[in-house]
Amino acid sequence: MGMGKGAGMTGRRSNILTSSSARNDYLRGCVLLDQEDSGVTAQDVFNFLRSNIPSLPMRGIQQDLSTYDLFVLWHVATMSIQLSVGNAAHGGPIFLPWHRMYLIRLEQQLQRVLADPNFALPYWDWAADGEIQPPNQQWQTILWSSTHLGDARNEVNSGQLGAMRVRLWQSGGVLWSIDPRPIERDAGRDVPDLPNEDDVIQAHQESQYDQPSWGMGSVSHRNRLEGWLNGPQLHNRVHVWVGGDMSPGTSPNDPVFFLNHCNVDRIWEAWMANHGRVYRPSPTEGPAGHRLNDQMVAILGESMRPEDVLDPTEWYDYDSLK
Amino acid sequence: MTKRNDPSGFAAAIYRDDLAVPEGVVQGEHEHHDTFHSTRASIYRDRKFVIHTTYKIEIDGKPLTMHTKVLDDGSVHCHGLPNYSFSSALDMVKKIIDSERPLPNDELGSDCGDPDGHGEGSGHDGQA
Numbered sequence: 001m002g003m004g005k006g007a008g009m010t011g012r013r014s015n016i017l018t019s020s021s022a023r024n025d026y027l028r029g030c031v032l033l034d035q036e037d038s039g040v041t042a043q044d045v046f047n048f049l050r051s052n053i054p055s056l057p058m059r060g061i062q063q064d065l066s067t068y069d070l071f072v073l074w075h076v077a078t079m080s081i082q083l084s085v086g087n088a089a090h091g092g093p094i095f096l097p098w099h100r101m102y103l104i105r106l107e108q109q110l111q112r113v114l115a116d117p118n119f120a121l122p123y124w125d126w127a128a129d130g131e132i133q134p135p136n137q138q139w140q141t142i143l144w145s146s147t148h149l150g151d152a153r154n155e156v157n158s159g160q161l162g163a164m165r166v167r168l169w170q171s172g173g174v175l176w177s178i179d180p181r182p183i184e185r186d187a188g189r190d191v192p193d194l195p196n197e198d199d200v201i202q203a204h205q206e207s208q209y210d211q212p213s214w215g216m217g218s219v220s221h222r223n224r225l226e227g228w229l230n231g232p233q234l235h236n237r238v239h240v241w242v243g244g245d246m247s248p249g250t251s252p253n254d255p256v257f258f259l260n261h262c263n264v265d266r267i268w269e270a271w272m273a274n275h276g277r278v279y280r281p282s283p284t285e286g287p288a289g290h291r292l293n294d295q296m297v298a299i300l301g302e303s304m305r306p307e308d309v310l311d312p313t314e315w316y317d318y319d320s321l322k
Numbered sequence: 323m324t325k326r327n328d329p330s331g332f333a334a335a336i337y338r339d340d341l342a343v344p345e346g347v348v349q350g351e352h353e354h355h356d357t358f359h360s361t362r363a364s365i366y367r368d369r370k371f372v373i374h375t376t377y378k379i380e381i382d383g384k385p386l387t388m389h390t391k392v393l394d395d396g397s398v399h400c401h402g403l404p405n406y407s408f409s410s411a412l413d414m415v416k417k418i419i420d421s422e423r424p425l426p427n428d429e430l431g432s433d434c435g436d437p438d439g440h441g442e443g444s445g446h447d448g449q450a
Contacts, residue, residue, distance in 0.1 A: 051339035217394030239405035288346025
């Protein structure tokens with residue numbers, strides 16, 4: 001499918017609040033991927049997990065799964081692979097490069113269903129919304145309306161995303177195949193406010209990408225951006241603030257997931273613009289599974305290594321790093 | 323749903339049993355236990371100290387089997403709520419209870435019994 005580096009087309013990622021074309025294409029593309037039968041069934045996934053990732057048992061109903069569902073599977077399955085530090089996608093240095101690879105693969109699928117090889121993901125600059133006062137106004141902006149992402153609380157029935165259905169849902173250590181239902185949100189209840197501009201500045205000011213102890217206690221750009229220091233902050237706080245389907249390991253069920261991670265990726269890109277395209281751990285240090293030349297877990301498309309994605313300009317760039 | 327035209331190529335890994343996983347995978351890390359141990363270690367003024375913490379949590383008399391640990395800052399984290407950290411384990415359990423949802427019967431042939439030590443259809447191990 002030409003999914004590797006050098007596929008040839010690049011796009012410019014832009015702000016979902018200011019680019020109506022990126023916004024409308026993204027929402028339409030997510031619905032198209034969610035309505036496309038992947039050819040993979042829940043039984044296929046059950047067999048796959050039992051053979052490959054027995055730490056994630058699966059239960060529930062037999063049903064056809066969409067292409068979008070397979071991205072949900074990829075995320076929850078990868079985070080069920082435990083390493084000596086964190087898991088194969090979170091809680092350690094691999095967090096940023098793994099999600100960069102993951103977003104590139106979704107972007108390529110959106111380009112396909114939209115028949116637009118220049119399509120690029122939008123980002124949600126949540127720190128700007130985190131400046132809105134009082135905090136209970138943060139979930140009552142136009143972003144959470146039928147012309148944008150739909151309802152901020154309860155079932156998402158309005159707007160384009162009202163057509164999407166959740167079929168895979170993680171409950172604790174089990175992946176459940178459930179009767180399809182609308183996306184659910186609970187914005188602003190578990191934490192009252194979004195991260196703000198000062199929080200982002202703090203992440204930019206960290207001089208190290210990562211450093212020992214590498215995990216959820218590391219004082220570093222990666223860990224501050226992931227949000228474990230005095231958490232939940234930054235990336236983690238956005239998950240917690242949106243709530244509902246953004247809470248468990250199946251959080252990509254809500255397309256807000258990719259808007260959050262696109263902004264996280266943009267902040268990382270801005271950090272590299274100031275600090276250089278540097279990454280730790282090198283191939284000779286730190287925990288296995290997080291090193292510069294370790295293969296990252298890929299269920300859809302070819303795997304990549306952190307060193308493959310440090311410079312993303314063959315795939316995309318951002319309209320602004322501010 | 324419309325049918326995509328390349329299912330075998332796009333999702334090929336799902337039909338294999340040799341998914342490439344990273345070196346260093348911790349086998350059995352997420353097996354279902356009912357007690358969880360965390361160890362925090364540091365050095366302060368040339369003195370090395372270690373703090374061992376054990377959690378054993380029950381809801382309605384049934385053990386909570388989600389992997390739970392203490393972070394360096396003393397907050398509590400559980401695997402099933404991957405982005406959360408709680409200042410108190412009490413708050414974590416309340417969130418787990420708040421997140422329970424009805425679950426369907428199993429049609430996929432799971433032979434692992436009740437994988438989280440709770441009754442069929444209970445959501446005690448989970449969250450929304």
